Each structure stands twice: as C-alpha cells, then as structure tokens.
Amino acid sequence: MKLLQCPMNGTRPISEFVFGGELRAMPNPETSTDKEWAAYVHNRNGAPGLKKEWWYHGPSGTWFIAERNTLTEEVLRTYLFGQETAA
Amino acid sequence: MPLRLLKFAFSKNHPAPRFFRALEQPKKSYDVVIIGGGGHGLAAAYYLAKDHGITNVAVLERGYIGGGNTGRNTTIVRSNYLTPEGVNFYDASVKIYEGLSEELDLNLFYSNRGHFTLAHTESAMHTMRWRAEVNKHVGVESRVVGPDEIAKACPQLDLSCSGHAPILGALYHAPGSIARHDGVAWGYARGADRQGAEIFQNTEVTGIDVQSGKVAGVHTSRGYIATKKVLSAVAGFTPRVTKMVGLDTPIVIHPLQACVTEPMKPWLNTILVSGSLHVYVSQSSRGELVMGSSLDPYEVHSTRSSLDFVEGLTSHMLDMFPFLSNVKIVRQWAGMADMTPDFAPIMGKTPVEGFYLDAGWGTWGFKATPISGKTMAETIANDRAPEMIHSFRLSRFEDYELTGEKGAASVGH
Numbered sequence: 001m002k003l004l005q006c007p008m009n010g011t012r013p014i015s016e017f018v019f020g021g022e023l024r025a026m027p028n029p030e031t032s033t034d035k036e037w038a039a040y041v042h043n044r045n046g047a048p049g050l051k052k053e054w055w056y057h058g059p060s061g062t063w064f065i066a067e068r069n070t071l072t073e074e075v076l077r078t079y080l081f082g083q084e085t086a087a
Numbered sequence: 088m089p090l091r092l093l094k095f096a097f098s099k100n101h102p103a104p105r106f107f108r109a110l111e112q113p114k115k116s117y118d119v120v121i122i123g124g125g126g127h128g129l130a131a132a133y134y135l136a137k138d139h140g141i142t143n144v145a146v147l148e149r150g151y152i153g154g155g156n157t158g159r160n161t162t163i164v165r166s167n168y169l170t171p172e173g174v175n176f177y178d179a180s181v182k183i184y185e186g187l188s189e190e191l192d193l194n195l196f197y198s199n200r201g202h203f204t205l206a207h208t209e210s211a212m213h214t215m216r217w218r219a220e221v222n223k224h225v226g227v228e229s230r231v232v233g234p235d236e237i238a239k240a241c242p243q244l245d246l247s248c249s250g251h252a253p254i255l256g257a258l259y260h261a262p263g264s265i266a267r268h269d270g271v272a273w274g275y276a277r278g279a280d281r282q283g284a285e286i287f288q289n290t291e292v293t294g295i296d297v298q299s300g301k302v303a304g305v306h307t308s309r310g311y312i313a314t315k316k317v318l319s320a321v322a323g324f325t326p327r328v329t330k331m332v333g334l335d336t337p338i339v340i341h342p343l344q345a346c347v348t349e350p351m352k353p354w355l356n357t358i359l360v361s362g363s364l365h366v367y368v369s370q371s372s373r374g375e376l377v378m379g380s381s382l383d384p385y386e387v388h389s390t391r392s393s394l395d396f397v398e399g400l401t402s403h404m405l406d407m408f409p410f411l412s413n414v415k416i417v418r419q420w421a422g423m424a425d426m427t428p429d430f431a432p433i434m435g436k437t438p439v440e441g442f443y444l445d446a447g448w449g450t451w452g453f454k455a456t457p458i459s460g461k462t463m464a465e466t467i468a469n470d471r472a473p474e475m476i477h478s479f480r481l482s483r484f485e486d487y488e489l490t491g492e493k494g495a496a497s498v499g500h
Contacts, residue, residue, distance in 0.1 A: 002395075019386070041484075042428060042484035043336060044337055045326070046339045046340055047330050048340075053386075070386050071388045
C-alpha cells in the first residue's frame with residue numbers, strides 16, 4: 001500500500017497520511033462502569049481482518065474512514081465519516 | 088569435546104546431529120502446553136524443567152523454532168531502561184545472558200560492546216540524564232558522556248551528523264551486548280528437550296478449549312491436546328491467540344523492519360542508537376552492519392518489508408557515516424511487533440484460569456528472553472506471578488497503573 005485514496009483529494013502517496021487507529025464506539029461515560037471505561041481506554045482489537053479505520057490526510061487536514069484488510073493491506077474503500085452509504 | 092570428536096571420526100555412522108528429538112505426534116495430554124517456539128517459549132520450557140521439575144511439557148510451533156521475532160530482531164541486549172521496574176528486570180536478563188553460553192553449552196557469540204544512545208537535542212540529554220540516574224540507583228552501569236568520549240569509542244562517526252543533527256552527548260551503557268539470536272532459541276530448545284520437554288514444529292494451534300473459565304485443552308493441526316495450563320508466547324500472533332479465549336488486551340501489531348549490509352572488516356566496536364535519526368546499528372561477528380529503525384506507522388499483520396524503510400534508514404545512516412555510501416544492503420526483513428501503550432510487556436496470569444500470557448514484547452523482546460522464560464516458568468509452576476513482573480501484569484490497564492517505559496524504547500517509537 002504505497003498510495004491511498006483521500007475522499008477529498010484523490011489518490012495521494014501514503015507518506016501524506018497518518019494512521020488514526022480503528023473506528024470504535026465510545027461507551028456512555030455517565031452509565032459505564034470503571035471497568036468498561038478502562039477497557040475502552042486501553043483495549044484494542046489487535047486481531048487481523050477487515051477493519052474500519054481513521055486516517056488523516058496531513059496537507060489538507062482531512063480526517064476520513066478507510067476500510068482496510070490488515071492482513072493483505074488492501075484498501076476496499078475510503079469515505080468521509082458519516083458518508084458510508086454515499087461511498 | 089575432543090574425545091567425542093575422535094569417537095565420531097572412527098564411528099561408521101555419521102548421523103546429522105540433532106538439537107532436539109523429531110517427534111511425530113503429540114501425546115493426548117500434557118501438564119503445560121506452550122504456544123510458540125521462539126526464545127521466550129523455549130526458555131519457559133527450559134526453566135519449567137530446570138527450576139521446577141515440570142517436564143511433561145509440549146512446545147507447539149506453527150513454523151520452525153526461532154523463525155519469528157527471535158530470529159528477526161537486531162540482537163541487542165541491554166538494561167538501560169527508564170523505570171526502576173524495567174531496569175531491574177532487564178538487568179536480571181543481562182546477568183543470565185552473560186553466563187548463558189556456558190549454561191547451555193552452546194556458543195551464543197555473546198559479545199559485550201558497550202552501548203551509546205546518542206542525544207541530538209537538549210531534551211534528549213535530559214532523558215539521558217534521567218535514565219543514567221535511574222540506572223545508577225538500581226546498580227546498572229550507565230552514565231552520560233560527552234562528544235569527546237563518543238569520538239574516542241567510534242572515530243568513524245560524524246559528530247555533526249552531516250550538519251543536520253549535531254551530537255550533544257550520549258547515554259553510555261557498558262553492559263550493552265549483542266548475541267546470536269537463533270543460537271538462543273536453539274540452545275534453550277536443546278536444554279528443554281534434554282530434560283524431557285517435547286517440541287513440535289509445523290504444529291498450529293487452531294483453538295483453545297475453555298470450560299467454565301478454565302483452560303481444558305488446545306485444538307491443534309495435529310489433533311486435540313488436553314491440558315490445564317497454556318502459555319501463549321507468540322509475539323505478533325498474540326491477538327489471534329487471546330481471541331481464542333475471549334480475552335481483550337491493548338496489543339496492536341505493527342511491523343518492525345531491519346536490514347544488513349554486505350560484510351566488512353571489523354570497524355564498529357560499539358552499539359550506536361540515535362532516537363532522533365531513528366537508527367540503531369551494530370556490526371555482527373560476520374562483519375555485516377545490522378541496522379534497524381522505528382516501527383512502521385500503521386497496523387499490518389504481515390512480515391513484508393518496504394523500500395521506504397531502507398531509503399529512510401540508509402539516508403540517516405549516511406548522516407552518521409558518510410563513508411558508507413558505496414556499501415550495499417544485502418538483506419531486509421520485518422517482524423510483527425506486538426505493541427503495548429506503555430511500551431512495557433504483558434506478563435503473568437489472566438482472568439482465564441490456566442491461561443498465561445507472555446506478550447507485548449513489541450520491539451524489546453530478545454533482550455528479555457532468559458528472564459521472561461524464568462519468571463513465566465515460576466508463574467506457571469506456582470500459579471502466582473513473582474514480584475519482579477508485578478508491574479507487567481495485564482490488569483495494570485484496568486488499575487490505571489501503566490509502567491511508562493516509552494522513554495527507553497530504543498528508537499523514539
């Protein structure tokens with residue numbers, strides 16, 4: 001994976017991007033237990049597979065989502081957060 | 088040895104010497120099953136037998152022994168960490184390493200070189216002073232040195248780094264050494280095998296049988312094995328194994344790459360590390376420069392290596408050693424580093440009874456091979472982790488008691 005498709009700027013070299021980790025749902029801090037919150041803060045899904053991830057295009061300051069297979073490094077698609085259905 | 092050689096010469100049979108038995112099929116059950124035949128797993132098997140008399144042990148390895156991160160690191164052994172817990176732990180490891188060739192009766196080419204962590208900025212100098220004080224306090228030989236002493240130890244080094252990043256000083260760590268990493272795996276394998284442990288290569292664990300919160304056995308590509316105790320020592324495969332028992336951890340996998348040059352006459356005596364330039368380098372007993380850099384910047388579960396890495400690393404190497412411009416890179420490779428958020432390992436018991444974890448070894452596992460084997464063997468034998476690894480327990484994240492080793496990870500990652 002030497003190139004990545006930014007939903008705003010098109011295909012750009014990977015060196016312009018920063019990896020932001022997997023997209024995760026935040027538990028409600030008001031209702032979650034200390035244990036659940038600690039698990040949210042620290043634990044990650046480290047297993048390989050097709051993941052939805054945050055990526056950042058540095059030069060244009062664009063955060064977006066990439067669907068990527070961490071085993072094969074194939075990127076299935078990229079889109080702005082919340083525009084999954086349009087992509 | 089000479090007598091054995093003479094006997095061998097006069098004998099009619101000359102079978103290839105084996106380091107461990109070639110066993111066909113695992114038994115139906117074992118007291119302990121160790122997943123992962125790298126240095127850590129094999130050392131645990133060795134110390135289970137030697138220190139605790141537990142010999143009904145199987146080591147299951149998916150590929151061949153020492154073929155994972157044990158054989159992919161840059162072989163540096165040191166203990167100049169940042170936290171007292173870390174310094175104590177790695178110092179105990181260095182002490183075992185120093186006598187390990189003799190103990191295992193195998194030449195590990197353990198070579199004491201001295202280790203310089205170069206500082207190019209005032210803030211890096213601050214961290215070096217901090218590390219030196221912690222090290223001295225715990226009794227480890229580390230001190231801050233100036234550019235003159237670095238130049239004396241390594242006259243070939245361009246102290247201005249081609250004008251980009253002048254060297255202000257360094258943390259000098261006298262016990263810093265290198266060793267033959269595959270030899271460590273093979274030595275522990277032979278030692279464990281001689282005491283009764285059984286090693287199975289090409290044997291993949293496909294599932295772990297957990298019944299009412301307790302380990303009952305493992306499913307493997309060679310059938311089911313019943314056991315009450317499983318040790319996972321699989322580095323980059325850790326999330327796949329913890330998933331089998333439904334355990335969440337903070338571990339994520341990033342590739343860590345390394346490469347070697349063609350062999351040269353010996354000229355580099357010391358081990359040099361530069362956090363700012365993302366380089367660590369030493370010269371092996373074969374004459375190659377062994378070089379590594381920082382982690383790949385995003386999660387990947389494979390051991391592919393990249394041109395980007397070699398380009399970045401060699402340009403920084405040329406800042407330090409401009410005369411190397413005609414030297415060729417002959418090999419490059421990658422390992423899957425199991426990274427933790429506080430740059431300390433995860434060792435000991437887990438909420439699943441009988442499932443022990445030796446993981447989170449990221450970029451710092453090789454140097455800890457002997458002590459992690461020893462302390463994990465103790466944990467398994469007593470079902471209680473020794474005090475030395477208390478700060479590395481999995482539950483430290485739940486307790487918000489992280490160990491904070493980041494300042495001492497060899498290259499700013």
